[in-house]
Amino acid sequence: MEDTVTLVYILAISFVAALRESHPDLKDFDPIPRFVAKQTEYSFEAGELAVLKCEVENLGxxxxxxxxASARGPLTIGTMTFVQDSRVTVEHPPGTNKWNLIIKHVKPSDTGVYECQVSSSVRHLRYHVLLQVREADTKKKKDLDIVITGDPFVDKGEVIKLTCNATGREYPPEELDWFKNGNKMETNFAKKIYIRKMVSINSKTIISVLNIKKADLDDAGTYVCRTSDKQVTSKKVEVLNADTYNVRRVQEIVVCVTPWIPAVESSVGRCDVMDSCSGMFCWKM
Incomplete structure (x- = not known):
């Protein structure tokens, strides 16, 4: 029995050696990779985040x-992206077998069959999934919201403060930018322009606060707030020249009239003109 086991062991070693010799890429004699069964059909609404799952064991x-499937070149290899589309990335948590394809803001044109594949000189392993993208529901579009708040009238030398609040559909917009006269605005300490942003995952909102200290007359204009998912709004701001005041000047006009009314005698008393310039009369008893 022991001789039989020894013979099998020797034959196995010889087989492995021969296999390594004929296939240099199998020097480590890694097991053949295997796909873990996952969902094969996905349906998303336009604008949503599409996640196509792929899990591979024994990857080595x-x-x-x-x-x-309809394209020639690859979308991704490993964690590298090979298309000029910032929407496409790979999700691979370290230490896991997951290699999920991520497509942000998915479009109807993204519909099709996708392949998750492991390539080697021995064979090509493929795992196919179907992605279907439907048009966005017009009712859900109302969930998107963007608004600018702030004082539309600011005195020269005071602070312009505008707050832009944008809400996404499934998650907060990735970015939010300010524009004035078509030019993108950024924090500029020399010009006393400060921009800060905050993101809330729970409320699916991104908030950006624009501060311009010591506003000048040139800072008047229309400020535009735009998100990465193309939500846009604007607000007009007027800068008032506080050095000029509209002063109401009240002129006191005094008319002096020489009284011509003669003194009047009555049983009550006598009326005399006491102050001809003010035209005031009094009764003297």
């Missing part, structure tokens, strides 16, 4: 790639 030192 091989690479996982994603491609759209």
């Amino acid at each position: 030192n091989k690479k996982v790639g994603w491609r759209k």
Whole structure:
């Protein structure tokens, strides 16, 4: 029995050696990669975040790639992206077998069959999933909201403070920018322009506060707030020249009239003109 086991062991070693010799890429004799069964059909609404899942066991030192079946080139290989589309990335948490394809702000044109594949000189392993993208529901579009708050009238030398609050549909917009006269605004300490941003995952909002200290007349104009998902709004701000005051000047006009009314005798008394310039009369008893 022991001789039989020894013989099998020797034959196994010989087989592995021969396999390594004929296939240099199998020197480490890694097990064949295997896809873990996952969802194969996905449906998203336009504008949503699409996540196509792929999990591979026994990957070894091989690479996982994603491609759209109708396209020639790959979308991703490993964690690298090979298309000029910032919406496309790969989610690979360290230490896991997950290689999920992420498509942000998915479009109807993204509909199609996608391949998660592991390539080697021995064979190509493929895992196909179907992505369907439907048009956005007009009712849900109302969930999007963007508004600018702040004082539309500011005295010269005072602070212009505008707050832009934007809400996303499934998650907060990734970015929010300010524009004035078509030019993008950024924090500029020399010009006393300060921009700060805050994001709330729970409320799906991003907030940006624009402060311009010591406002000048040139700071008057229309300020535009725009998010990465193309929500846009604007607010006009007037800068008032506080050095000029509208002063109401009241002129006291005094008319002096020479009284011509003669003194009047009565049983009550006598009326005399006491002050001809003010035209005031009094009764003297």
